[in-house]
Amino acid sequence: MHPAGMLPNVGHGSRPTNFKMGSRVTFMSEIAIHAENLSKRYRIGALTQRHDTLRDQLVDWGAQVTTRLTRRSNNGSGDNECSAEDAVNEVWALKDVSFEVQQGQVLGIIGRNGAGKSTLLKVLSRITDPTEGMVQIRGRVGSLLEVGTGFHPELTGRENIYLNGAILGMKRAEIERKFDEIVSFSEVEQFIDTPVKRYSSGMYLRLAFAVAAHLEPEILVVDEVLAVGDAEFQRKCLGKMGDVAQQGRTVLFVSHNMSAILRLTQETIVLEKGKLVLRAPSPEAVDYYLSAGHAKAGERFWDLDEAPAGAAPFRPIALRLRDSRGQVVDTVRSAEPFTIEMEYSLTASVTGLRVGFYLNTTRGEAVFTSFDTDDPSLFESHTSRPAGRYISKCAIPADTLNQGRYSLGVNASSYHIKRYFEEEQALDFTVDTAGAPGMQWSEPRQGVIRPRLEWKIEKTHER
């Protein structure tokens, strides 16, 4: 079959639309992506005990022959057992996902880690084949699953622009035409002839994103590439993404950043364990995701496959909220103390580890940040944590928070060395102000804190 997708300008967006005079203008917009029952299966066995060596394969063949022989002698009684074992070793990263994207639409994709977002993008950008189902794509697809793919540290900025551009699917002439624009966007003009291994990580990212931002496919598929860089750079990237969206290109945008999703997309799909559970206008989808994924009775568990690969040796286990009686709760009372605990394990000893959380309101206002080794004496006594299972507990005193919804983010890092794990919205909870000061009036109080302050009322003058 002719790979029409590879030709430039196969999009039909510019074709004049026919409509009858006098009748209502019905604009049948073209479908850019049509996915039907898309499924992708991974064999976990193939990951953990895959046949990296011929010896393993030979051993496995031997084992298969043996089981086949024993099964035959047992008259096939082992069959069920065997298929059950196969099923355990399989994971459907995507299961029966069907959706359509109109030309020019910007569609958000959200879901927890391991929900299948990246797999979906990989299938759509032809990096990996689906196991079942099909996708029809109209237009040239450009995918940005990471910034700086193929950057070579030994090559200069200039050389990497050409290399990376070519890898992302740009023609040489196109790169030449946009070269100056890319360089000025990246703000590394001075160092353009320096090998990128001498760049700071910020410069490296800016250059990498600059190339990516100048990719002009008809369909752009973007994974969480904006989650890198400093805040200012992120703003710039979001701005650029916004421009792309304005230009009427079809964009699929995966992010954990809900404000970016709300800002850039009109519609969003929510994935859960490989299944498409909701497609809705973005505000609705974000609400659904935030309430379904997180606020589960004051406790958040991380499955083994949810922890990012880069987190090792840190592995998050659970984040939970306990009231003053030790019960796990979703709603805490402002007038009573409560505890936030983070349970995790270390597969190797870690030096300088600090585990802590960000407390924000669900509207995004920062309340405070705290780490378990903030206290200098704890900091001294825990310079290195050996492998093992831990719980870091933080007591929040009574009369701290005002009523409302709050969100806890988790951070486990060694300062200036490595951020092992971070999740910005790990657990949401509610604060109830029953018994808090001022409750004799039913009016809501402004502000995020609800301190019990000492007032004195002095009479200074007799009348």
Added chain:
Amino acid sequence: MLVIRPARGWTALNLRDLWIYRELVYFLTWRDIKVRYKQAFLGVAWAILQPLLTMVIFSVIMGYLLKVPTDNGVPYPVFSFVALLPWQLFAGALQRAGTSLVGNSNLITKVYFPRLVIPFSAVAAGLIDFCLAFLVLLGLMFYYHRQITVNLLWLPLLVVLALMTALAVGLWLSALNVQYRDVQHMIPFIVQAWFYASPVVYSSSIIPSAKWRLVFALNPMAGVIQGFRWALLGTQAPDASLAVSTAVVLVLLVTGLYFFKRMERTFADIV
């Protein structure tokens, strides 16, 4: 319209896709060449020094100490250097191609392009070195007063044959290496065994009988090297053996392409 669906069994080669991505082949080749001698004091001079030093060693051990006979009394240094050029072109291409997919796994898991681009560019990346070393060869021929004849015009075809051989074997090895990392440990042995099976340090005329010569010709590099010696030094022309070599290469290449295509769809999942 592009349709993505699960591919099963053997699929079409779709070499047209490779043509559309020819610029990427160029850029990846260019990257390999650029990076190879970065931060090396002697830089690109290594492209000349490697065959030159090897030739000196061969000349001392094979030519001077062991007195390996050459064809038509050609001086041993030029005799071995003529063979070393296509050999090193081939061996380098094979080594690079064999490990190319694993070496570029970061690209394979993040971007789509026809995966054939990777072994193709790995094979092509040896050409600049070859051209530089060829200039040295011309100097050497001048030094030993060898005549250059029109037979020189056959060299490009022989170079293509050597590269096709490397590509054909490289396709098999690189695809296998994605799943079985044993392959990358095997490659140095394969190259070494292949070296002794090719008439680099000896002349193919020492093969005793016509029957064995045919077996010998199954090795495409035997034909290529014999062809190089003939084109440059006027020794015995490669006869039917070159036809046998070419046939072997074509079979390996076509099967290699189909095998690669079949394995290709799982590369991103298991690399």
